[in-house]
Every structure is written in C-alpha cells, then in structure tokens.
Amino acid sequence: MAAIDDLAAAVAAEDTTIDSAVVLLNGIPALIAAAGTDPAKLAALQAAIVAKTATLAAAVVVGTPTAVSTAQVETPPAEAAAAKTAVTAAS
Numbered sequence: 001m002a003a004i005d006d007l008a009a010a011v012a013a014e015d016t017t018i019d020s021a022v023v024l025l026n027g028i029p030a031l032i033a034a035a036g037t038d039p040a041k042l043a044a045l046q047a048a049i050v051a052k053t054a055t056l057a058a059a060v061v062v063g064t065p066t067a068v069s070t071a072q073v074e075t076p077p078a079e080a081a082a083a084k085t086a087v088t089a090a091s
Helices: 002-035 039-063 077-090
Strands: none
Touching: 002 039, 039 077
C-alpha cells in the first residue's frame, strides 16, 4: 500500500504545482493593471514574471520524459541561469 500512498502524494503535489501555475498566469493582467505606468513597478513586475517563467519552464523540462520531446528546447541564457538556480534551490 505504500506505493499507492506515494503515488497519491505525488499526484497531490502535481495538482498543487499546476494550480499554482494557473493562479500565477491568471493574476498577470491584474498585476499589470496595478503597476500602471510606473517604470519601477513595471520593471519589478517584468523581473518577477521572468523569474517565475524560468522556474516553471525548468520544472516542465525536468518533468517531461525525453522520449516525448523531439525538439531541442532553447532557453535564453538569463532564463536558463534563473531556471538552474530555481531547480537547485528547490532540490
């Protein structure tokens, strides 16, 4: 029964991750509206979005079986570095 419990926990964790990504994506329009035209707020928002996007992209790449993917994933250097840092921090 431990295997089924482990699987149930993994599914629950996956659901939490997916739900978090949906909340992030759905919240972007409100964040942009709240930032208005303030350059500092827009720059901070842009940095936050880039960081979260890199984290999400890294998680998707790590969780995707290589047999499924036939295309080479090309991540810009800044996002790749942020993704590597995020994955290392999460480990």
